[in-house]
Amino acid sequence: MTAMRYFSLRSREENPFEEVYYRVEKNLVNLPFWHWRHSHISVAMRKRVFQALYSLLSRPYFRRLWVLQEIAPGARSTPVMCGTRCVPLDDIYRTLQLIRGVDGNDLGRQIVCSTKGHRGMERSWDQLPAGIDTYTISEKLWERPIALIEAQNVPQTIRKSAVHDDIFGALILSREANTSDDRDRIYGILGLPCLAVIVKIVPDYHLPAIYTYITFAKSLFRRGYFNGLRLVASPVPRIDTKYFQPASISRPRAPKFARCPEVVNPGCEHGLPSWVVCWSCPRNPAVHLSSHSSAALESYSVTPAFRDDKLMIIQGVLFDNINRLSAFHATESDRRYPFNGHEVRSIYGSDADTLEAFWRTITGNTTRSGAPPPPSWSMILEPVIWNFGSGSVDQNRNKIFGLHNFFARNKSLRLFGRTLAQLINHEDEITERSLAQRLRESTSGQKSARYWNRTSSERQVLRDATLRAMQVLAWRRLITINEGYMGLAPAATRAGDIVAIVSGCDVPLVLRPEGNRFRVLGESYVHGMMSGEIVKMLEQGTKKMIHITLC
Incomplete structure (x- = not known):
């Protein structure tokens, strides 16, 4: 928590990384046909500081679904407590923005590697998709909390942002959250202002989850909002998870040496129509593309028709x-x-x-x-x-x-x-x-x-x-x-x-x-x-x- 406060203060300065780390770049070999430029990060801060930040960001709190409803109605001045320490939510936001910033790729990597180590991260990514949860070894550690905080004080309109609209952002946050009941991925975001004005669903835990998914999809589409189709979890075909890799080779040079195929994502297994997002099945691992609202053809919008929920x-x-x-x-x-x-x-x-x-x-x-x-x-x-x-x-x-x-x-x-x-x-x-x-x-x-x-x-x-x-x-x-x-x-x-x-x-x-x-x-x-x-x-x-x- 002290580190969060420190980096928040540093974020207001012209060179926030001056006392954190610096990049060393030098030409070790500079011959006419062979150039070897060595580049590495020299860290000026103790490793335990990065380990503390990793420990805080990897807590399950940030992945819980209902946290979204706790944070969204609040303000950036909301106090956040961890043990006996307390900092404003804005300090956490500024620190995470610093990590995600122009030079933040290096800071983020230091935070993850401080606990996982470079070799541990390499092994984890190489083993994909063999049951590995990539959240704690990726930029999701800071990008999800940022998205949670940016969901605050959303106007009750369908407002577009630079990356995606607020409804789509709420859907992504819910899709990636942890919950004991998959129906809560829908019920847990109904109270957000951006969704409250267009979706009128009364939570009913006696209804099957599949019926809830269909009802929610139809409610969105009837209001002319079809970005929900972007969340469809289409299957991802098999990849080989093991391949020939001598010490001098850092990647599969030829696919013919790869073996042990494994399905990355089977897609929806509940028999839902393809236009309904299944909130129970694993999501597609690809990151979502940025929106291009000019392609939306709003002037041609027509209320869709449904036949037998199929x-x-x-x-x-x-x-x-x-x-x-x-x-x-x-x-x-x-x-x-x-x-x-x-x-x-x-x-x-x-x-x-x-x-x-x-x-x-x-x-x-x-x-x-x-x-x-x-x-x-x-x-x-x-x-x-x-x-x-x-x-x-x-x-x-x-x-x-x-x-x-x-x-x-x-x-x-x-x-x-x-x-x-x-x-x-x-x-x-x-x-x-x-x-x-x-x-x-x-x-x-x-x-x-x-x-x-x-x-x-x-x-x-x-x-x-x-x-x-x-x-x-x-x-x-x-x-x-x-x-x-x-x-x-x-x-x-x-x-x-x-x-x-x-x-x-x-x-x-x-x-x-x-x-x-x-x-x-x-x-x-x-x-x-x-x-x-x-x-x-x-x-x-x-x-x-x-x-x-x-x-």
Whole structure:
């Protein structure tokens, strides 16, 4: 609690990390064709301070469902007690914001590693999804308390925020909470101002949980709020949890050496329609994409129709079919991926424009705060990162979620006439030459030198961009669709599934045709369709709104 107060005071200063830690960066080797830049964090604070912060943040209090109703009606000045110590809630908020801030990735890692250790974290992430709860070894330690505090004093309107609207935020908090009765995931948030004005449900514990889920979904949809469809827990296919790993190899170099397949998420097992969120089954592990409200088509909103609690008829645009998909994980058990369908032409134009569309797609075209990423994030296209990785970026997840792992598995994915390897490495044709050979053949290895000799601020930008891409790509597939767009889709997506834009939903959805009906798979991102472009297409008559039956 003393540390919370200390960091809260430090957050008001110009350089809050000055007495906490500092980054050491030096060129150990700087030869024309070989550059080795060493970077590490030197901590100036006692380890027990970070252990105390970890102990506090990992308490089950922050994960309990009913805590949301305790915090939401309060104020930032509310006193928070732990033992005999007491600090204002605002001190906790400021400290957690500092951890999540620009340099906070390093502070957060020190807090987790102080207790778990680097090796312990690596083993935990390598064992995913073998029953490992990642909450205590991830940024959820501070992001969930921040979201709880930011739920305070929400106006009684459907107000949009930079990342997502307040209703969607409340749904996420409830979905990720711990509770003894799954029906409380709904009953526990009904009193929040953002939901109280649109959902009128009287808690009844005599009703089956499934009936409660259907009633809640219908209440949201009847008010034209379809962002609930983004929470659908579509299944995540099998990945291999063990692979050949000598001491000198830090990742599965070839999927053929992987074994012991295990299902990450089976999806809903209670027979609910795909448009109803099952609050009892495990949620999809992918982080939610930032909202793009201009894609919501509010002016086209129509009250949905329901048939026997099985079907829901809504209005939307069936935009296009998916024809190419990447593997969603370095050790995905299905060897058919990456899947290359028929060739399509990029709507983005030149190779440079396609590359920009690519890096904006893999980052969801947003920073963690929901703001558009700066053009400097294009540094993420540096071939060295994709071919060899970046050891200074989120080292504890780099083994299985790093960009180089995604690249190693998906080099043969074709994006508008070129493979991903050709696009990243700027090749005109596929060759067997190593990246080192190509760099030697370039102008005195200048490409490599530009990467290793970046300034401290440039390396920070690169870390932010890479971390965001790793976060967004995890458990998703990179896709292209027939009309030449690029995007992201849930891991359950297959070729032939359809990208749809539904009135009242802030992001496109992926639907699977089943006869004349459709099953919801989850949210997606389509670059070039997130800023209201669909409205212009409707006005021009190139697309049209139709009735879509969801089953």
